[in-house]
Amino acid sequence: MIKVFTVDDSASMRALLLHALTGHGFAVDQAEHGLAALEWLKDNEPDVIITDINMPKLDGFGLIEKLRADERHRDRPILVLTTESSDEKKARARAAGATGWIVKPFDAEKLASAVRRVSH
Amino acid sequence: MTNEEIQGIFFLECEEALTAAEAGLAACREGRHDDDTVNGVFRAVHSIKGGAGAFCFTALQAFTHGFETTLSDVRDGILPIEDSLVDLLLRALDMLNDHFLAVRDGAPLPDDAALLAELAAVLVQAPDVAEETPAAPAAEPVVAEPVVAETPAAGDDLDFDLDSMLAGMALDDVDLEAAAAAPEAAQETVPGWTLLIRPLDAAMANGGEPILLLRELERLGGQCIHCDVQAVPHVDEIDTTESSLAWTFLFPEALDRKKVEEVFDFVGDDFQLSWDVPVPAGFSAEAASTIDVAETIETPAPAPVAEAAPVVAIAPVAEPVAEVKPTAAAPAPAPAPEPVVTPVPAAQAEPVAAQPAPAPAAAAEAATGDKGAAPAAATGASQSIRIDLFKLDRLIDTVGELVIAQAMMAQRLAWAGTAAVEELATLESLTRDIQESAMAIRAQPIGSVFSRVPRMLRELQTSTGKRVRLEMQGEATELDKTVIERLGEPLTHLIRNAVDHGLETPEERIAAGKPGEGVLTLSAEQRSGRILIKVSDDGKGIDRKRVLAKAVERGLVSPEAQMSDEDIDNLIFAPGFSTAATISNISGRGVGMDVVRQNVKDLGGRISIESHPGKGSCFTLALPLTLAISDGMIVSVGDQTLVVPLAHVVESLRPRPEEVASMGASRQMLNVRGKFIPILPLLENVGAIGAQTDPTEAVLVIVDTESAGQAALLVDNIRDQRQFVIKSLDTHYRPVNGVAGATILGDGRVALILDVDSLVADAVATRRLAA
Numbered sequence: 067m068i069k070v071f072t073v074d075d076s077a078s079m080r081a082l083l084l085h086a087l088t089g090h091g092f093a094v095d096q097a098e099h100g101l102a103a104l105e106w107l108k109d110n111e112p113d114v115i116i117t118d119i120n121m122p123k124l125d126g127f128g129l130i131e132k133l134r135a136d137e138r139h140r141d142r143p144i145l146v147l148t149t150e151s152s153d154e155k156k157a158r159a160r161a162a163g164a165t166g167w168i169v170k171p172f173d174a175e176k177l178a179s180a181v182r183r184v185s186h
Numbered sequence: 187m188t189n190e191e192i193q194g195i196f197f198l199e200c201e202e203a204l205t206a207a208e209a210g211l212a213a214c215r216e217g218r219h220d221d222d223t224v225n226g227v228f229r230a231v232h233s234i235k236g237g238a239g240a241f242c243f244t245a246l247q248a249f250t251h252g253f254e255t256t257l258s259d260v261r262d263g264i265l266p267i268e269d270s271l272v273d274l275l276l277r278a279l280d281m282l283n284d285h286f287l288a289v290r291d292g293a294p295l296p297d298d299a300a301l302l303a304e305l306a307a308v309l310v311q312a313p314d315v316a317e318e319t320p321a322a323p324a325a326e327p328v329v330a331e332p333v334v335a336e337t338p339a340a341g342d343d344l345d346f347d348l349d350s351m352l353a354g355m356a357l358d359d360v361d362l363e364a365a366a367a368a369p370e371a372a373q374e375t376v377p378g379w380t381l382l383i384r385p386l387d388a389a390m391a392n393g394g395e396p397i398l399l400l401r402e403l404e405r406l407g408g409q410c411i412h413c414d415v416q417a418v419p420h421v422d423e424i425d426t427t428e429s430s431l432a433w434t435f436l437f438p439e440a441l442d443r444k445k446v447e448e449v450f451d452f453v454g455d456d457f458q459l460s461w462d463v464p465v466p467a468g469f470s471a472e473a474a475s476t477i478d479v480a481e482t483i484e485t486p487a488p489a490p491v492a493e494a495a496p497v498v499a500i501a502p503v504a505e506p507v508a509e510v511k512p513t514a515a516a517p518a519p520a521p522a523p524e525p526v527v528t529p530v531p532a533a534q535a536e537p538v539a540a541q542p543a544p545a546p547a548a549a550a551e552a553a554t555g556d557k558g559a560a561p562a563a564a565t566g567a568s569q570s571i572r573i574d575l576f577k578l579d580r581l582i583d584t585v586g587e588l589v590i591a592q593a594m595m596a597q598r599l600a601w602a603g604t605a606a607v608e609e610l611a612t613l614e615s616l617t618r619d620i621q622e623s624a625m626a627i628r629a630q631p632i633g634s635v636f637s638r639v640p641r642m643l644r645e646l647q648t649s650t651g652k653r654v655r656l657e658m659q660g661e662a663t664e665l666d667k668t669v670i671e672r673l674g675e676p677l678t679h680l681i682r683n684a685v686d687h688g689l690e691t692p693e694e695r696i697a698a699g700k701p702g703e704g705v706l707t708l709s710a711e712q713r714s715g716r717i718l719i720k721v722s723d724d725g726k727g728i729d730r731k732r733v734l735a736k737a738v739e740r741g742l743v744s745p746e747a748q749m750s751d752e753d754i755d756n757l758i759f760a761p762g763f764s765t766a767a768t769i770s771n772i773s774g775r776g777v778g779m780d781v782v783r784q785n786v787k788d789l790g791g792r793i794s795i796e797s798h799p800g801k802g803s804c805f806t807l808a809l810p811l812t813l814a815i816s817d818g819m820i821v822s823v824g825d826q827t828l829v830v831p832l833a834h835v836v837e838s839l840r841p842r843p844e845e846v847a848s849m850g851a852s853r854q855m856l857n858v859r860g861k862f863i864p865i866l867p868l869l870e871n872v873g874a875i876g877a878q879t880d881p882t883e884a885v886l887v888i889v890d891t892e893s894a895g896q897a898a899l900l901v902d903n904i905r906d907q908r909q910f911v912i913k914s915l916d917t918h919y920r921p922v923n924g925v926a927g928a929t930i931l932g933d934g935r936v937a938l939i940l941d942v943d944s945l946v947a948d949a950v951a952t953r954r955l956a957a
Contacts (some may be wrong), residue, residue, distance in 0.1 A: 078196035
C-alpha cells in the first residue's frame with residue numbers, strides 16, 4: 067500500500083485529503099505544519115509527501131529544503147499542494163526541491179494518479 | 187467523515203482565520219506590522235480561499251482571491267503599510283466575514299464589487315511591480331534553472347498545475363491543437379503523433395523518477411521509437427543525478443493528447459516536451475523495433491564507476507541489473523565529444539542526466555518495517571483535536587460526580603475514624619487534578635470574544651461619528667467555553683452602550699478639554715476564582731438627573747425616593763428602564779440593560795457599575811470560572827443545610843448587640859461600619875425548624891446582590907466551604923423561587939442552593955410592603 071504523508075495547517079484540507087487519499091487506497095498520515103512534519107519524518111518513511119506552502123512555523127518551502135538536505139529524504143517524492151499558482155512560487159518550490167505541483171482545489175482522481183505517478 | 191462534517195471543520199477554521207486576521211490587522215493599525223503579523227493575516231485569508239475552492243463557494247473564493255492578491259503585495263513589501271491601506275484591508279475583512287456568513291448561514295451575499303475594485307486599485311497604484319520584481323535580486327533566489335526559458339512552447343501549454351485543466355477542458359483542447367499545429371512538417375509519414383521527452387536535471391534531483399512516467403506512456407499505447415544518447419558524457423564524467431537521455435515516443439492518432447499531458451502534470455517543467463517532432467530517419471512503424479524504455483534508461487548509466495553500482499543494484503526494475511556492463515550497451519556510442527546533428531530538434535547539449543537513481547524506493551521499502559506502527563501522533567506540541575462538546579460535558583459532569591463521591595467517601599471514613607490514611611489524601615489530590623484538567627479543557631481565552639469588538643467599533647464610529655480607540659487587556663484570560671459563548675451578547679450591548687451613551691462626539695470632547703478620540707477599554711482578569719471583565723469608557727458618565735427623571739416617569743421609583751448615586755446608576759438595569767430603544771437603535775437594538783443583567787446572571791455572574799460624571803463609566807462583570815462547579819458556603823439553618831454561592835458572600839460575622847438595630851416589630855438592620863443593611867432570617871424562607879432567631883447568637887452572612895443591594899442572611903452557623911456541582915431543580919422537580927438548584931453533600935444529603943438575588947429581592951420587597 068502506498069503511504070502518503072500530507073502536511074497542511076488547515077484541518078478541513080487535512081480532512082479532505084484524508085478522505086480523498088484513503089478513498090483511493092492509500093495509507094495516509096498527516097501533520098499540520100512543517101515542524102510537525104519534520105518531527106514525524108524522523109521516524110517514518112512515507113512513499114510520497116504532499117505539502118502545503120503557506121503554513122505557520124515552517125512553511126512548505128522550508129520543509130522541502132530541509133528534507134532535501136537530509137540523506138534519508140533526498141529522493142522522496144514531494145508534491146506541493148497549494149492555492150498559489152504563480153510561476154514565481156512554482157519556480158521557488160522547484161528550486162527548493164519539490165517533485166511536482168498541484169493546485170487547490172484538487173480533484174481526488176488527479177491527485178491519486180499524481181501520487182501513483184511519483185511514487186517509486 | 188461526511189462532506190458536511192468536513193465543511194463544518196472548514197467553517198470553524200474560517201472563524202479562527204477571521205479572528206486571527208482581525209487581530210493581525212488591528213496590530214498593523216497600531217503600527218505593529220512585522221513580517222509575522224502580516225504573514226499571519228495573509229495566511230488566514232489564504233486558507234479561507236483554499237477551503238472555499240475545495241467546497242465550491244465561488245463567491246467566497248473570488249473575493250478571497252482579490253483580497254489575497256492585495257495582501258500578497260503587502261506581505262512582499264510592495265505595498266507600503268499605511269493607515270489608509272490597513273483601513274481598506276479591515277473593510278475587506280469585514281466583507282470577508284459577510285461572505286463567510288453567507289456561505290455558512292445563508293446570509294445574503296454581500297455586494298463586493300466596489301471593494302474588490304478598491305483592492306485592485308491599490309495594486310495599480312503601486313510602483314510598477316511587474317518590471318521591478320525580476321530585477322530586484324533579493325526578491326527570489328532565482329534558482330529556476332535557465333532551462334525554464336528554453337522550454338519549448340509546448341511546455342508552456344503543458345503547465346503542470348491543475349487549474350487550467352479543471353477550469354475548462356474544451357479550451358485546453360483548442361490550445362493544444364493550436365500549439366501542435368506549428369511543427370507539423372514531417373508528420374505525414376507515420377500514423378499517429380510524436381512527443382520528444384527530455385528530462386532535465388531537476389527531474390532526477392527532486393525525488394523524481396522519469397522511468398515511471400515513461401512506463402505510463404507505454405501503457406497509454408505509446409511506443410518509444412528513438413532514444414537520443416548523444417548528450418551522454420564520457421563514462422568517467424557521468425553524474426547519476428544528471429539526465430542525458432531523451433526519448434521520442436510515437437502515439438496512436440486516436441489517443442487524446444491530454445492523457446499524455448496528464449502524465450506530466452505534476453512534474454511540469456522538469457521535462458522538456460516537444461510535441462510532433464519529426465520521426466527519426468530509418469524508423470518504420472511496421473518494424474516492431476520498439477526500444478525498451480527500461481533498457482535505454484538503464485544502459486548508459488552503468489558506468490563502471492564504483493559508486494554507480496549500488497545505485498543500479500537497488501533499481502526497482504529487476505532485469506537491467508544484470509546487463510549493466512559497458513559492453514551490453516545497445517545504442518550508446520556514449521563518449522561522443524561533439525554533438526552530432528540529428529533530426530531531433532533541441533540539439534543543444536543539455537547538461538544531461540542519466541540514471542534517475544531510484545534509491546528512494548528501496549529506502550522506503552527498507553523503512554516500511556518500522557513504520558506504520560507510528561501514526562500521525564508524533565507531531566509537534568501545539569496539536570489539537572476537536573471534540574464533540576456533548577462528550578466533553580459528559581466528562582465534566584462525571585468528574586463532578588467523582589468529586590462528590592470522593593467527598594462522601596472521605597466523610598464516611600472520617601466517621602469511621604480512618605480518614606488519615608495516606609491513600610485518601612492521594613485520591614483527593616488526584617480528584618482535584620482531574621477536575622482542574624477537565625475544567626481546563628473547556629477553558630478558552632476570552633480573546634475570541636474581544637476580537638469581534640474592533641469591527642463593531644468601526645461600524646459604530648461610522649454610524650455615530652464618534653471616534654474611539656480600543657484598548658484591550660488580558661485577552662489571554664481563560665474562561666469556560668459556555669460562558670464565552672454567552673458573553674458575546676451582553677458584552678456587545680455594553681460596548682454599544684458605552685459608545686452610544688458614554689462617549690461624547692469629538693466636538694463635545696474637545697469642548698470638555700478631552701482628546702477628541704474617546705477610549706474604550708476592555709479588560710479581563712482572574713481574581714480569586716472569578717473572572718472580572720470590565721468595559722469602561724472615558725466619556726461623560728451616567729447622567730443621573732436624566733436617569734432619575736426617566737425612572738420616575740416610568741414609575742420605577744417614586745418622585746420622593748431618596749436615592750444614592752449608586753442606586754440611581756443601578757436604575758439603568760431595572761426592567762422597563764431601557765433608554766436605548768427610544769434614543770437610538772444602536773445600543774442594544776431595543777434590548778435594555780436589564781437583559782444584559784439577566785444574561786450575566788444566567789451565567790452565574792454579576793454586573794456592577796461605577797460612573798463618574800465627566801470622566802466615564804465602568805461596567806464590571808464578575809463571572810464564575812466555570813458553570814459546572816461553584817464554590818459555596820455551607821450553612822445550617824435549624825434542621826436544614828443550605829448552600830450560599832460564594833460569589834455573593836462579602837463577609838460573615840456575629841454582630842454585637844449594639845450593631846443590630848430594630849426597625850419595627852419584625853425588621854432588624856445590621857450596622858456594618860456605619861452602613862445599615864437588612865437582616866434576613868433564612869428560616870422564614872426555608873421553613874426550618876429550631877433555627878436561631880437572635881442575630882447576636884447566630885451568624886450573619888453578608889451577601890451582595892445586583893438589584894437589592896446588600897443583605898445579611900441570618901444562619902445558625904457556617905459548616906464548611908467547598909465546591910459543589912449544581913443540579914437543576916427545574917429538571918428534577920420544578921423551579922422554586924429563591925432556590926438556584928440543589929447539590930449533593932459529602933454525606934449524601936441533598937442541600938438547596940440559594941438564589942441569593944431573588945431571595946433578597948423578594949424579602950426586601952415583602953418587608954417594604956409589610957412596613
